[in-house]
Amino acid sequence: xxxxxxxxxxxxxxxxxxxxxxxxxxxxxxxxxxxxxxxxxxxxxxxxxxxxxxxxxxxxxxxxxxxxxxxxxxxxxxxxxxxxxxxxxxxxxxxxxxxxxxxxxxxxxxxxxxxxxxxxxxxxxxxxxxxxxxxxxxxxxxxxxxxxxxxxxxxxxxxxxxxxxxxxxxxxxxxxxxxxxxxxxxxxxxxxxxxxxxxxxxxxxxxxxxxxxxxxxxxxxxxxxxxxxxxxxxxxxxxxxxxxxxxxxxxxxxxxxxxxxxxxxxxxxxxxxxxxxxxxxxxxxxxxxxxxxxxxxxxxxxxxxxxxxxxxxxxxxxxxxxxxxx
Amino acid sequence: xxxxxxxxxxxxxxxxxxxxxxxxxxxxxxxxxxxxxxxxxxxxxxxxxxxxxxxxxxxxxxxxxxxxxxxxxxxxxxxxxxxxxxxxxxxxxxxxxxxxxxxxxxxxxxxxxxxxxxxxxxxxxxxxxxxxxxxxxxxxxxxxxxxxxxxxxxxxxxxxxxxxxxxxxxxxxxxxxxxxxxxxxxxxxxxxxxxxxxxxxxxxxxxxxxxxxxxxxxxxxxxxxxxxxxxxxxxxxxxxxxxxxxxxxxxxxxxxxxxxxxxxxxxxxxxxxxxxxxxxxxxxxxxxxxxxxxxxxxxxxxxxxxxxxxxxxxxxxxxxx
Numbered sequence: 108x109x110x111x112x113x114x115x116x117x118x119x120x121x122x123x124x125x126x127x128x129x130x131x132x133x134x135x136x137x138x139x140x141x142x143x144x145x146x147x148x149x150x151x152x153x154x155x156x157x158x159x160x161x162x163x164x165x166x167x168x169x170x171x172x173x174x175x176x177x178x179x180x181x182x183x184x185x186x187x188x189x190x191x192x193x194x195x196x197x198x199x200x201x202x203x204x205x206x207x208x209x210x211x212x213x214x215x216x217x218x219x220x221x222x223x224x225x226x227x228x229x230x231x232x233x234x235x236x237x238x239x240x241x242x243x244x245x246x247x248x249x250x251x252x253x254x255x256x257x258x259x260x261x262x263x264x265x266x267x268x269x270x271x272x273x274x275x276x277x278x279x280x281x282x283x284x285x286x287x288x289x290x291x292x293x294x295x296x297x298x299x300x301x302x303x304x305x306x307x308x309x310x311x312x313x314x315x316x317x318x319x320x321x322x323x324x325x326x327x328x329x330x331x332x333x334x335x336x337x338x339x340x341x342x343x344x345x346x347x348x349x350x351x352x353x354x355x356x357x358x359x360x361x362x363x364x365x366x367x368x369x370x371x372x373x374x375x376x377x378x379x380x381x382x383x384x385x386x387x388x389x390x391x392x393x394x395x396x397x398x399x400x401x402x403x404x405x406x407x408x409x410x411x412x413x414x415x416x417x418x419x420x421x422x423x424x425x426x427x428x429x430x431x432x433x
Numbered sequence: 434x435x436x437x438x439x440x441x442x443x444x445x446x447x448x449x450x451x452x453x454x455x456x457x458x459x460x461x462x463x464x465x466x467x468x469x470x471x472x473x474x475x476x477x478x479x480x481x482x483x484x485x486x487x488x489x490x491x492x493x494x495x496x497x498x499x500x501x502x503x504x505x506x507x508x509x510x511x512x513x514x515x516x517x518x519x520x521x522x523x524x525x526x527x528x529x530x531x532x533x534x535x536x537x538x539x540x541x542x543x544x545x546x547x548x549x550x551x552x553x554x555x556x557x558x559x560x561x562x563x564x565x566x567x568x569x570x571x572x573x574x575x576x577x578x579x580x581x582x583x584x585x586x587x588x589x590x591x592x593x594x595x596x597x598x599x600x601x602x603x604x605x606x607x608x609x610x611x612x613x614x615x616x617x618x619x620x621x622x623x624x625x626x627x628x629x630x631x632x633x634x635x636x637x638x639x640x641x642x643x644x645x646x647x648x649x650x651x652x653x654x655x656x657x658x659x660x661x662x663x664x665x666x667x668x669x670x671x672x673x674x675x676x677x678x679x680x681x682x683x684x685x686x687x688x689x690x691x692x693x694x695x696x697x698x699x700x701x702x703x704x705x706x707x708x709x710x711x712x713x714x715x716x717x718x719x720x721x722x723x724x725x726x727x728x729x730x731x732x733x734x735x736x737x738x739x740x741x742x743x744x745x746x747x748x749x750x751x752x753x754x
Contacts (some may be wrong), residue, residue, distance in 0.1 A: 110737075113720075117719060117720055120718075121676050121698075121718055121719065124676055124718060125675075125676040125677065129675065129676065133633065133655070136613050136614075136633060141632075141656075141674075142717065142741075145699075145717070145718055146465065146741075211549060211550065214549075214550060215550040215551060215552065218529050218530065218547070218550055218552065218566070219552070219566060219568075223509050223527055223529050226487075226508065226509075228487070228508060229526075235484065235485070235486055235487075235508065235524075236483070236484045236485075237484070238467070238484045307487065307507065307508065309467055309487040309488065309507060309508075310465070310467075310487070310488050310507060311465050311466055311467040311487075311488070311740075
């Protein structure tokens with residue numbers, strides 16, 4: 108069965124490569140990108156596969172065991188669009204195209220000055236031949252970094268202006284995971300890929316790490332009453348846990364001024380840094396918009412992109428605006 | 434050796450022993466899986482697989498066949514394997530981003546191209562100490578040497594050139610424009626011509642390197658990529674790396690294609706058996722090693738290995754000429 112599925116995957120990859128990608132690359136004189144194109148198809152196919160798994164496993168939970176029942180799912184449509192852009196590789200490709208030259212230039216400059224950045228395996232050499240241990244350690248490090256990226260996106264005003272788009276969804280579903288302002292995606296991409304390069308995440312692990320985190324994020328956004336129990340909720344982030352992160356009304360207390368439950372995969376980070384909150388009820392999700400344009404943008408892709416930039420500008424330049432007004 | 438490393442080495446050794454490796458084992462490098470596969474050359478079965486390092490690209494046998502060297506681009510190291518058993522012999526760290534590697538014929542220099550970082554590094558072959566780091570825009574890929582070991586010639590994949598580096602002065606000597614996306618490069622046995630696989634087109638460009646002049650093009654097939662001499666001092670195989678790929682046999686005296694074999698899946702690196710009866714090629718896009726029966730002139734075996742296989746080696750190979 109496994110061999111059959113692998114063959115099927117390779118055949119699909121080969122067919123897409125032969126019919127779509129390779130002819131275009133050759134026609135454009137970009138034969139040097141042939142290998143990258145082939146691996147890019149694998150990335151896209153993994154995204155589709157991952158989406159299929161998420162839909163098959165999570166949609167029934169939303170249908171039969173929802174946290175909230177909705178009259179219709181119209182508000183979800185825009186999140187589906189974000190998800191397709193993300194999983195079909197369009198946003199990752201844009202992030203890669205923007206980031207790769209800068210990373211290469213920096214790495215090249217360091218090498219010419221005889222600096223070879225140290226990697227995890229330089230301290231733990233046995234990891235070279237223990238891929239599973241290496242995978243788990245890198246997952247732990249990246250998840251820790253993701254906790255802080257996420258927490259900062261709630262704490263820094265300019266960043267929250269962008270990240271608020273993700274939180275503006277009042278019908279949160281497993282599709283909501285990818286609902287992010289494009290600039291927020293770019294920043295997240297720099298953060299994740301930059302750290303991965305810095306600590307030397309093996310390229311062979313990269314897709315696996317990304318898929319693991321994305322599947323958990325799909326699950327945690329699912330509109331379902333599912334929780335992992337008294338102890339399980341402290342082990343891995345689930346729908347009940349993450350629903351409190353999206354609560355329209357935050358819990359009381361200074362510790363939760365910018366939000367709670369920032370962890371992506373492991374709740375231990377919220378426990379350690381005092382940002383954990385697990386209430387008994389299942390809260391409503393969303394944010395309290397303070398303008399008609401913000402409310403109008405709730406279900407509008409381009410409206411959200413525009414709104415995010417405007418709000419970020421206002422957040423980053425309050426002093427200038429005030430001094431300009433006087 | 435740390436306890437963890439010791440345990441890893443023991444585990445790898447036991448794994449190889451239990452898989453019954455012997456002198457008839459082919460070592461295959463799986464770039465994306467970051468592993469090596471061991472294939473029994475008699476049963477055509479993968480007998481084992483072991484993790485090796487981060488993003489290994491290309492392998493080569495030491496000139497005296499005492500080891501197979503794996504170039505680990507992302508983990509900045511070389512891993513030496515026993516060519517008969519596949520057992521790890523040693524690692525050399527701080528070899529920056531090695532992609533393609535090679536020894537000069539006089540065994541003075543070990544050259545490592547960094548495709549990603551636009552750079553060629555010259556190491557002293559005796560102790561692998563760095564002697565020079567040479568800028569080489571853009572994307573230095575494959576390499577070849579002249580017989581006197583005066584020059585190393587390097588294809589620059591994205592600037593469509595061949596770069597000659599003078600090994601005595603350790604400086605770039607000249608650049609010569611070639612066709613789109615040059616990849617493999619091979620010196621003819623008479624030391625007269627450089628053959629360059631033009632991957633962005635369908636031919637091998639023939640350069641009189643002393644005159645720095647392209648003298649002809651040998652049309653092979655789309656994606657002309659890499660070279661392996663047949664061992665008879667006259668013919669060379671050229672892999673045409675596309676999904677419906679092929680391998681051409683080129684006569685280096687007459688400068689023409691004499692045979693062609695269909696080898697699907699993106700044939701890339703090759704190895705030939707000492708008796709000249711079988712040609713093995715890694716199929717980058719099919720996760721396979723393809724075996725061509727050179728007597729029947731057709732594909733005889735397809736062996737499943739890891740993702741993006743990028744190098745094949747066995748001890749019982751034909752001479753490199």
